[in-house]
Amino acid sequence: xxxxxxxxxxxxxxxxxxxxxxxxxxxxxxxxxxxxxxxxxxxxxxxxxxxxxxxxxxxxxxxxxxxxxxxxxxxxxxxxxxxxxxxxxxxxxxxxxxxxxxxxxxxxxxxxxxxxxxxxxxxxxxxxxxxxxxxxxxxxxxxxxxxxxxxxxxxxxxxxxxxxxxxxxxxxxxxxxxxxxxxxxxxxxxxxxxxxxxxxxxxxxx
Amino acid sequence: xxxxxxxxxxxxxxxxxxxxxxxxxxxxxxxxxxxxxxxxxxxxxxxxxxxxxxxxxxxxxxxxxxxxxxxxxxxxxxxxxxxxxxxxxxxxxxxxxxxxxxxxxxxxxxxxxxxxxxxxxxxxxxxxxxxxxxxxxxxxxxxxxxxxxxxxxxxxxxxxxxxxxxxxxxxxxxxxxxxxxxxxxxxxxxxxxxxxxxxxxxxxxxxxxxxxxxxxxxxxxxxxxxxxxxxxxxxxxxxxxxxxxxxxxxxxxxxxxxxxxxxxxxxxxxxxxxxxxxxxxxxxxxxxxxxxxxxxxxxxxxxxxxxxxxxxxxxxxxxxxxxxxxxxxxxxxxxxxxxxxxxxxxxxxxxxxxxxxxxxxxxxxxxxxxxxxxxxxxxxxxxxxxxxxxxx
Numbered sequence: 001x002x003x004x005x006x007x008x009x010x011x012x013x014x015x016x017x018x019x020x021x022x023x024x025x026x027x028x029x030x031x032x033x034x035x036x037x038x039x040x041x042x043x044x045x046x047x048x049x050x051x052x053x054x055x056x057x058x059x060x061x062x063x064x065x066x067x068x069x070x071x072x073x074x075x076x077x078x079x080x081x082x083x084x085x086x087x088x089x090x091x092x093x094x095x096x097x098x099x100x101x102x103x104x105x106x107x108x109x110x111x112x113x114x115x116x117x118x119x120x121x122x123x124x125x126x127x128x129x130x131x132x133x134x135x136x137x138x139x140x141x142x143x144x145x146x147x148x149x150x151x152x153x154x155x156x157x158x159x160x161x162x163x164x165x166x167x168x169x170x171x172x173x174x175x176x177x178x179x180x181x182x183x184x185x186x187x188x189x190x191x192x193x194x195x196x197x198x199x200x201x202x203x204x205x206x
Numbered sequence: 207x208x209x210x211x212x213x214x215x216x217x218x219x220x221x222x223x224x225x226x227x228x229x230x231x232x233x234x235x236x237x238x239x240x241x242x243x244x245x246x247x248x249x250x251x252x253x254x255x256x257x258x259x260x261x262x263x264x265x266x267x268x269x270x271x272x273x274x275x276x277x278x279x280x281x282x283x284x285x286x287x288x289x290x291x292x293x294x295x296x297x298x299x300x301x302x303x304x305x306x307x308x309x310x311x312x313x314x315x316x317x318x319x320x321x322x323x324x325x326x327x328x329x330x331x332x333x334x335x336x337x338x339x340x341x342x343x344x345x346x347x348x349x350x351x352x353x354x355x356x357x358x359x360x361x362x363x364x365x366x367x368x369x370x371x372x373x374x375x376x377x378x379x380x381x382x383x384x385x386x387x388x389x390x391x392x393x394x395x396x397x398x399x400x401x402x403x404x405x406x407x408x409x410x411x412x413x414x415x416x417x418x419x420x421x422x423x424x425x426x427x428x429x430x431x432x433x434x435x436x437x438x439x440x441x442x443x444x445x446x447x448x449x450x451x452x453x454x455x456x457x458x459x460x461x462x463x464x465x466x467x468x469x470x471x472x473x474x475x476x477x478x479x480x481x482x483x484x485x486x487x488x489x490x491x492x493x494x495x496x497x498x499x500x501x502x503x504x505x506x507x508x509x510x511x512x513x514x515x516x517x518x519x520x521x522x523x524x525x526x527x528x529x530x531x532x533x534x535x536x537x538x539x540x541x542x543x544x545x546x547x548x549x550x551x552x553x554x555x556x557x558x559x560x561x562x563x564x565x566x567x568x569x570x571x572x573x574x575x576x577x578x579x580x581x582x583x584x585x586x587x588x589x590x591x592x593x594x595x596x597x598x
Binding site: 076 | 258376
C-alpha cells in the first residue's frame with residue numbers, strides 16, 4: 001500500500017484507486033506504475049460481499065480490474081446497491097472515449113470511475129494501467145517464446161543425436177538433412193525433430 | 207473455399223449446450239464456419255469483448271440485448287440477436303439456515319408448489335427487529351432474467367425486493383461457495399449451479415424459474431447490430447448451425463450427448479451427475495431449460511418487451527426508449543425467418559404473442575405451419591401484451 005499524502009498540481013486530493021487483479025505479479029507492476037498518480041489499494045481473493053464492503057469502506061474514485069475477473073459482475077451492480085453506497089460509479093467506457101476503451105479491453109483492463117470526475121485527472125491513471133497490462137502481457141509472451149525456443153533446441157539436439165547414432169551421420173550432415181526436410185515439407189524444425197524421435201522410438205520397440 | 211473463422215464467447219452453464227453441440231457435432235463445420243469457443247469468466251467480460259470485437263458472437267443474456275436497445279448498457283454498442291438458445295433453466299435456492307427460518311415461521315411453507323415468498327417478508331421483519339443483517343439474495347447480472355424472475359416472485363407476495371431484501375450480483379460458479387460460507391442466504395442462478403448446491407448439501411432449491419414464468423426468455427446468440435450488416439451471409443450460417451444444434455437438443459439422445467460435452471473441462475468441468483438433473487433424459491421438468499429451434503429459438507418481441515417493462519419497474523431503464531423500430535433492430539425476426547426457411551423449419555408469422563394467457567400448451571396458428579406453444583402462465587396470473595396490434 002502506498003500513501004503519498006500529496007496533492008495534485010491543481011491542489012486536489014489524490015485519486016484513490018482500488019486495484020483488483022488475481023495475478024499478484026501483475027498487480028504489483030500496475031501498482032508501481034500508478035503510485036505517482038494515485039493512492040493505490042489492492043483487493044484480491046475477496047468474496048463478492050467482502051468486495052462490496054471494501055468498496056464501501058474505501059470509497060475509491062477509480063476501480064481498475066482485470067477484464068477476466070469474475071468480480072466485474074459484482075461491480076456492475078454497484079449502481080443497483082446505491083442505497084448502501086451513495087457514490088455513483090460509472091464504467092469508464094461509458095463516456096464515449098471509444099478508442100481508449102477499446103484499447104483498455106484489448107489489453108485486459110477494465111476501469112470503473114466515479115461519475116463526475118474530470119477526464120484530465122482520471123485518464124492518465126487509466127493509460128498507465130493499460131501500458132502496464134500490455135507490459136506484463138509482453139513479458140509473458142517473451143517468457144513463453146524463450147521457453148518454446150529452448151524446448152525446440154533440445155528436441156533438435158536429440159533428433160540430431162539419433163541420426164548420428166543410427167545413421168552414422170556427421171553432426172552438420174544430420175542438421176542439414178533435417179533442415180532440408182523442413183524446407184521441402186513445409187514442416188517447422190520442431191515438427192521434423194519430433195517425427196524423427198517418434199519414428200526412432202517406434203523402431204526401437206520392433 | 208476456406209471456412210470463415212469466428213470466435214464465440216460463452217459462460218460455463220448448461221444453456222451453453224447449443225454452442226457445444228454445434229461445435230462437437232460439426233454443425234458449424236458443415237456450414238463452412240471455423241468456430242473457436244472462448245470461455246469467459248463474467249457477463250461483463252462477454253459484453254465488453256463482444257462490444258469491442260474481440261468476440262464475433264456470444265452466449266448472451268437476452269436482457270443485455272434489451273438493455274443495449276434501451277441505451278442503458280455501459281458500452282454504447284447496439285447488440286442484436288436473431289436466435290435464442292432456450293427458455294427457462296433457472297432456479298431459486300435458499301441456504302439451509304434460511305430454509306429452517308422459513309420453516310419455523312410456516313411449517314407448511316414448502317409443502318405446496320409453487321413455494322410462496324410470503325414467509326420471507328416475515329423473516330425479513332424478524333431480522334430487522336433483531337438488528338440482524340438483511341436477507342441477502344444473489345443473482346447473476348443486473349440485466350438478467352434471474353434478477354427479474356427473483357423480483358417477480360418476491361413481489362407476487364408483497365415482498366419488496368429493494369426494501370425487505372438485499373440483492374447482490376455474484377457470478378454463477380461462485381454461488382455455491384458463497385452460500386456455503388454464509389455470505390448469501392439464497393440465489394437465483396442457471397443450471398447446473400442450483401443442482402450443485404443441492405448435491406453438496408448447501409441449500410434447498412425451492413422454486414424453479416419455470417414456476418414463476420414457464421416461457422421466460424433466457425440466453426440468445428448475441429452479436430453487434432453493425433456486425434450483421436457486414437456479415438449477413440456468415441450470420442445466416444451461424445443461425446442455421448444453432449438451429450441444427452437446437453434440433454438435436456430436442457431429443458433425449460441429443461441432450462445426453464450434450465451432458466458428455468459440457469461435463470468436460472473445456473466447457474463446465476463438473477460431474478455428469480450434476481448436469482443430468484436439469485439436462486438430458488432424466489431431467490426434472492421444472493428445472494430443465496427448453497431447447498428447440500422454434501419456440502425457444504424465435505426472437506419474440508413480446509418477451510423482449512416484457513423484459514423492458516421489468517427494467518422500468520426496477521428503475522433500470524425508461525420505457526420511453528422502447529419502440530417497434532428498436533425491437534426490430536435488436537430482435538431480428540426477419541433474419542430468423544430467412545434462416546428457418548432455408549432449414550425447412552416452421553416459423554411464427556407474428557413477432558409477438560400475448561404472454562401469460564395460457565395455462566396449457568396451445569396452438570399458434572399464425573405461423574408457416576401451426577406451432578405447439580408451451581404453457582406460459584405467470585405465477586401471479588397476469589398477462590403481458592406489447593402495445594399495438596397483436597395478432598393471434
